[in-house]
Amino acid sequence: MDGRVRARLLRAAAAAAMAVALPAAGAGTLGALSGCAAVAQGAAEPAPALLDVVGKPADQAGRILRAAGYRVAFVGEHGDPVSASPARLVVRQDPAGGTGLGRGRLVTLGLGAAG
Known part of the structure; x- marks a missing residue:
């Protein structure tokens, strides 16, 4: 895939994510925009809690x-x-x-x- 096509696809995907995440007018745009950043960057999952094995063979x-x-x-x-x-x-x-x-x-x- 050539670079221009790839760039167009990425812009379209970002625009679609913004359209889904943006609220209706006057419904707290700042919070929605920070949510878009999390969608675009991928939210990190918290690390799982390590099991305690002290006392086991x-x-x-x-x-x-x-x-x-x-x-x-x-x-x-x-x-x-x-x-x-x-x-x-x-x-x-x-x-x-x-x-x-x-x-x-x-x-x-x-x-x-x-x-």
Whole structure:
């Protein structure tokens, strides 16, 4: 598609969005115009709340977080990388459970000593 055709299509789409979003005369035009900006730019969705896996076995916690779309790293008591094991429990989580965190982000799980 050539650049002029693309530009025309974009202008037409923007005009259509403005026509749908604009209120009747005298019905609060300023608020409607700010709404048009959100439509044109795409409203960002809030990040989902991160699950709290403290107290769970490491292997189970890793599966839960990966299934929710996060990357997971396991560290030992001194911050050294360790592997997940059902014998080790999650004793700390960074970021903490309940924090808004976008999918694909890294969650670090601190594991207690193997029992």
